[in-house]
Amino acid sequence: MTFTLILLRHGNSDWNQKNLFTGWVDVRLSDQGVAEAKRAGELLAESGLKPDVLYTSVLTRAIQTANLALEVADRLWIPVKRSWRLNERHYGALQGLDKAETLEKYGPELFQTWRRSFDTPPPPLDDDAEYSQVHDERYQGIDGEIPRTESLKIVIDRMLPYWFSDITVDLAAGKTVLVTAHGNSLRALVKHLDGISDEDIAELNIPTGIPLVYELDNNFIPTGPARYLDPEAAAAGAAAVAAQGKK
Numbered sequence: 446m447t448f449t450l451i452l453l454r455h456g457n458s459d460w461n462q463k464n465l466f467t468g469w470v471d472v473r474l475s476d477q478g479v480a481e482a483k484r485a486g487e488l489l490a491e492s493g494l495k496p497d498v499l500y501t502s503v504l505t506r507a508i509q510t511a512n513l514a515l516e517v518a519d520r521l522w523i524p525v526k527r528s529w530r531l532n533e534r535h536y537g538a539l540q541g542l543d544k545a546e547t548l549e550k551y552g553p554e555l556f557q558t559w560r561r562s563f564d565t566p567p568p569p570l571d572d573d574a575e576y577s578q579v580h581d582e583r584y585q586g587i588d589g590e591i592p593r594t595e596s597l598k599i600v601i602d603r604m605l606p607y608w609f610s611d612i613t614v615d616l617a618a619g620k621t622v623l624v625t626a627h628g629n630s631l632r633a634l635v636k637h638l639d640g641i642s643d644e645d646i647a648e649l650n651i652p653t654g655i656p657l658v659y660e661l662d663n664n665f666i667p668t669g670p671a672r673y674l675d676p677e678a679a680a681a682g683a684a685a686v687a688a689q690g691k692k
């Protein structure tokens with residue numbers, strides 16, 4: 446018996462479009478992102494995959510994406526579970542900064558370290574900064590501290606407990622699970638699933654709005670490579686993410 450897991454990064458957001466570091470800032474989908482989310486729903490419907498349960502972060506862009514995709518796939522009715530543990534990586538003091546200007550100001554090495562190193566977080570965000578989330582009501586009940594910055598390693602450490610406590614339980618029950626989340630929280634999950642090294646994960650970029658399908662064995666290990674439902678668009682989208690800042 447294999448279990449089916451579908452990962453979906455939210456569609457292009459207003460801040461993706463403006464080339465700003467986003468993290469936990471709760472921005473909405475751009476018009477392009479809305480179209481990508483609907484296309485994701487078409488891809489799901491065409492593939493014959495039928496999600497039985499939806500997991501999302503608590504960020505609006507992921508929730509919008511899931512709703513639009515499931516509406517097109519005629520599965521808006523499935524149960525939904527949301528957790529901050531699926532949120533985008535908190536981008537610390539970079540939240541709200543322009544990626545191209547940041548690259549220009551700090552140089553390619555530090556820029557790449559902040560964006561893609563495994564365990565070096567950006568500088569922390571002040572609690573009184575415009576784009577801080579410390580007073581956001583949705584996080585008042587979370588166990589532990591609300592992050593002020595996160596590395597990919599920290600994302601893995603806060604995401605994996607939820608993977609094991611909730612998502613794998615639904616998979617083990619035979620449900621097809623759709624996880625709609627973010628570039629870096631999905632990189633964290635893909636790193637775990639595919640056993641990617643701390644070094645090699647720097648090269649992995651996840652495109653917006655294209656479902657990525659895994660078949661998992663009883664131990665939740667992939668039985669083969671995951672497949673994007675639109676491989677050509679996924680390759681182009683991943684290359685575009687890698688190039689952000691360089692314009």
Ligand SMILES: O=C(O)[C@@H](CO)OP(=O)(O)O
Pocket residue numbers: 461465466467468469533534536560628629686689
């Ligand atoms: O800004 C962000 O939160 C993320 C995802 O959009 O960007 P990056 O790909 O640079 O990690």
